[in-house]
Amino acid sequence: MQNGDHIVTLDRVEKKYPLGSTEVTAVSGVSFSIAAGDFVSIAGPSGSGKTTILNMIGCVDTPSAGLVTVAGRPTVGLKDDAITALRREVLGFIFQSFNLVPVLTVRENVEFPLLLGGGRVGPAERAWIDRLIEEVGLSDRRDHKPGELSGGQRQRVAIARALVTKPKIVLADEPTANLDSKTGEAIIRLMRLINRELGTTFVFSTHDAKIVAVADHVIRLEDGKVAENRLAAPAEASR
Amino acid sequence: MNGAVLRMAFRNLKEHRRKSLTVGLIVAAASMLFVLGSSLLESATAGLRKSYRDRFTGDLYVTAKSPKKITAFGWDDPGSMGEPLPLLPRHDEVKAFAATIPGVEALASRSVAFVQVSKEDSDAKGATLLMGVEPAEYARAFPEAFALAGGASFGPAGSGLLASSFLSRGMGEAAGPGGAVLLSSVGMGSSIREERVLGVLPRDGANPFLNMTSYVGIDSVRGLLGHYEGEGGAAEAAAAPAPALDEAELFGGEAVVEAEGAGIDAAALVSSLASSGSSRLDGSAWQSLVLKVRSEREVPAVREALESFLAREGIEAQVRGWEEGAGMLASSVLAMKRIFYYVCAVVAMVALLVIMNALVISVTERTGEIGTMRAIGASRGFVTRLIVSETLILSAASGLAGAAAGAGVVGLLSVRGIPAGNFLLRVMFGGPVLRPVLSAAAVGLCLLAVLAIGAAASWYPTKVALRVNPATAMIRA
Numbered sequence: 001m002q003n004g005d006h007i008v009t010l011d012r013v014e015k016k017y018p019l020g021s022t023e024v025t026a027v028s029g030v031s032f033s034i035a036a037g038d039f040v041s042i043a044g045p046s047g048s049g050k051t052t053i054l055n056m057i058g059c060v061d062t063p064s065a066g067l068v069t070v071a072g073r074p075t076v077g078l079k080d081d082a083i084t085a086l087r088r089e090v091l092g093f094i095f096q097s098f099n100l101v102p103v104l105t106v107r108e109n110v111e112f113p114l115l116l117g118g119g120r121v122g123p124a125e126r127a128w129i130d131r132l133i134e135e136v137g138l139s140d141r142r143d144h145k146p147g148e149l150s151g152g153q154r155q156r157v158a159i160a161r162a163l164v165t166k167p168k169i170v171l172a173d174e175p176t177a178n179l180d181s182k183t184g185e186a187i188i189r190l191m192r193l194i195n196r197e198l199g200t201t202f203v204f205s206t207h208d209a210k211i212v213a214v215a216d217h218v219i220r221l222e223d224g225k226v227a228e229n230r231l232a233a234p235a236e237a238s239r
Numbered sequence: 240m241n242g243a244v245l246r247m248a249f250r251n252l253k254e255h256r257r258k259s260l261t262v263g264l265i266v267a268a269a270s271m272l273f274v275l276g277s278s279l280l281e282s283a284t285a286g287l288r289k290s291y292r293d294r295f296t297g298d299l300y301v302t303a304k305s306p307k308k309i310t311a312f313g314w315d316d317p318g319s320m321g322e323p324l325p326l327l328p329r330h331d332e333v334k335a336f337a338a339t340i341p342g343v344e345a346l347a348s349r350s351v352a353f354v355q356v357s358k359e360d361s362d363a364k365g366a367t368l369l370m371g372v373e374p375a376e377y378a379r380a381f382p383e384a385f386a387l388a389g390g391a392s393f394g395p396a397g398s399g400l401l402a403s404s405f406l407s408r409g410m411g412e413a414a415g416p417g418g419a420v421l422l423s424s425v426g427m428g429s430s431i432r433e434e435r436v437l438g439v440l441p442r443d444g445a446n447p448f449l450n451m452t453s454y455v456g457i458d459s460v461r462g463l464l465g466h467y468e469g470e471g472g473a474a475e476a477a478a479a480p481a482p483a484l485d486e487a488e489l490f491g492g493e494a495v496v497e498a499e500g501a502g503i504d505a506a507a508l509v510s511s512l513a514s515s516g517s518s519r520l521d522g523s524a525w526q527s528l529v530l531k532v533r534s535e536r537e538v539p540a541v542r543e544a545l546e547s548f549l550a551r552e553g554i555e556a557q558v559r560g561w562e563e564g565a566g567m568l569a570s571s572v573l574a575m576k577r578i579f580y581y582v583c584a585v586v587a588m589v590a591l592l593v594i595m596n597a598l599v600i601s602v603t604e605r606t607g608e609i610g611t612m613r614a615i616g617a618s619r620g621f622v623t624r625l626i627v628s629e630t631l632i633l634s635a636a637s638g639l640a641g642a643a644a645g646a647g648v649v650g651l652l653s654v655r656g657i658p659a660g661n662f663l664l665r666v667m668f669g670g671p672v673l674r675p676v677l678s679a680a681a682v683g684l685c686l687l688a689v690l691a692i693g694a695a696a697s698w699y700p701t702k703v704a705l706r707v708n709p710a711t712a713m714i715r716a
Contacts, residue, residue, distance in 0.1 A: 055710045058614065060613075060614050060708070060709035060710040061708075061710040080619060081618065084613070084616055084617070084618050084619075085616075087614065087615065087616045087709075088615070088616025089616075092615075093611075093614050093615050095611065097607075099607065099608075099611040099614075101247070101608060101611070101612070102254065102608070103247060103250035103251055103253075103254050104247070104250070108246075112243070112615070113615050113616055115243040116612075116615070116616045116617050116618070116621060117616065161615070162615075165616075
């Protein structure tokens with residue numbers, strides 16, 4: 001799994017958190033690579049280090065040791081401005097608790113990352129926003145605020161928001177954890193569809209076996225270490 | 240993007256409307272009180288300035304240097320009332336220079352003496368603050384000074400007395416137009432002069448102190464204070480050998496020297512003789528020079544020019560503004576104004592702390608939201624702009640609302656008027672009723688202050704917001 005198409009690489013990554021006078025090791029000696037366009041599941045029980053790995057790939061946390069490379073750029077040592085730009089231009093985020101901006105409407109939430117880039121939202125961008133909202137099935141809710149939506153609808157807004165900047169990688173931290181199983185499956189299907197249509201790399205953490213089965217690359221963690229790193233068979237992955 | 244920031248800021252304020260309302264009300268109330276208080280004090284000061292500046296102090300006045308404070312009415316210390324003020328050194332030179340300063344509209348020289356007033360063959364007695372002036376010159380500088388309630392003003396000779404309303408009221412007919420009164424200086428020997436009352440000045444509703452002032456030609460005051468040419472003044476005149484007496488002058492002349500019921504006093508006799516021509520009065524003896532300046536804006540420049548001249552020429556004189564010239568009462572009002580601004584500064588600090596505290600709570604409550612924004616690519620600048628915008632919008636809106644409310648109250652009070660219930664308030668208000676005028680400067684200052692407070696209040700909450708780690712926010716969300 002070490003070739004030029006890899007969009008994410010972790011090399012002997014370690015993360016320790018201070019806890020009082022001692023340190024807790026969240027992940028240790030983690031190395032793996034993710035190919036562009038993969039639909040990757042980082043699986044494992046609670047406390048295995050899934051979110052820590054996602055945070056480091058998402059540049060919202062830094063490793064205590066080792067190297068994380070995202071879209072060909074090592075993230076360690078980058079200044080705040082560069083990290084912010086990397087997050088904005090290369091990465092999209094889907095959070096477990098949706099994390100929409102409560103005062104913005106569905107459309108404004110989706111538009112928001114484009115505004116952060118300082119660019120002008122012209123007709124092409126507006127058309128793209130409308131298409132994303134349509135893709136996630138919320139055309140009739142575009143002017144609603146997050147408080148007026150169900151959990152599944154909010155997560156679909158979050159997906160549209162994560163995709164609006166056409167990022168190379170979308171990171172999803174337990175995207176179905178706060179949803180019922182039916183809605184969760186629909187969300188995963190939607191992510192899979194976008195992954196195939198747009199070629200966006202999806203990396204999501206989960207401990208749900210049904211969702212893991214949909215991934216074409218599974219990285220299983222146990223006690224902060226990689227216990228399994230396998231590519232699914234083509235037939236399996238195409239489900 | 241700035242549009243997006245403002246939209247979010249507005250909606251955040253609306254979303255947290257209880258907090259916004261609480262902070263907004265505090266800022267609005269402080270703004271209203273500031274505009275109202277400033278307008279009241281500015282109006283009172285303007286009234287006070289008008290009543291003093293237009294009739295007594297001018298914009299600037301020049302006197303001899305003195306360790307004790309000199310006002311337009313004499314010593315500021317009431318205990319020194321009988322003591323004459325020092326003469327302005329090289330008065331004529333100072334006046335000639337002052338006349339050349341651009342911006343000087345009018346100038347007038349003046350000397351003051353506190354005198355007792357009595358009348359021959361009458362028990363009526365009184366006292367007045369006597370201002371010795373060149374009537375024509377003084378009328379040009381202070382046209383309102385000689386407005387009369389009755390009688391006539393100074394003739395071309397400039398002799399006679401315009402009696403104060405206080406004197407006229409106290410002495411009745413005795414100090415009425417046409418009669419003659421005896422003026423005797425207080426605390427400087429027994430110089431006595433007789434003056435014919437020409438007219439009576441009207442009662443000034445603004446300031447009862449001003450009602451004690453009477454006017455005479457300068458030579459009367461010079462005579463009473465002993466300002467003679469080439470001599471050391473009344474004391475020397477009194478000590479000098481008595482000149483030959485003229486019977487007609489002693490018993491039938493204009494200057495009557497007989498103090499009421501006391502027979503002829505030697506010192507008074509000598510003084511009177513001196514003033515009647517045996518010794519010449521010093522024509523350049525003046526205690527002060529009063530200047531009126533074309534506009535308030537030009538006053539500092541005129542003052543600076545005068546002070547430079549005095550320093551350059553080595554003249555031991557000082558230049559003072561109308562506030563100092565107006566004395567203790569005006570100083571009290573101005574001190575009150577200063578206290579008001581100190582209180583406003585304290586209120587501003589409290590408002591700053593309240594806003595800051597409310598914002599910090601608001602930021603803490605929105606840690607997840609701020610963290611999310613940072614995670615999806617919001618720069619530190621974006622977060623800063625968002626927090627600062629929220630504070631500034633809230634401050635500006637509440638400041639404007641408060642200033643508008645203050646302006647409304649000022650307008651209402653202006654129509655209704657605030658009656659001055661007592662003497663002190665009459666002095667403070669510059670009249671029996673204060674009709675406040677909205678101070679544009681106060682409104683401007685208020686809005687600037689609330690914006691500055693808003694900007695300052697956002698500093699710490701912004702710092703807190705920028706400390707939010709996107710990863711922490713993801714965990715908390």
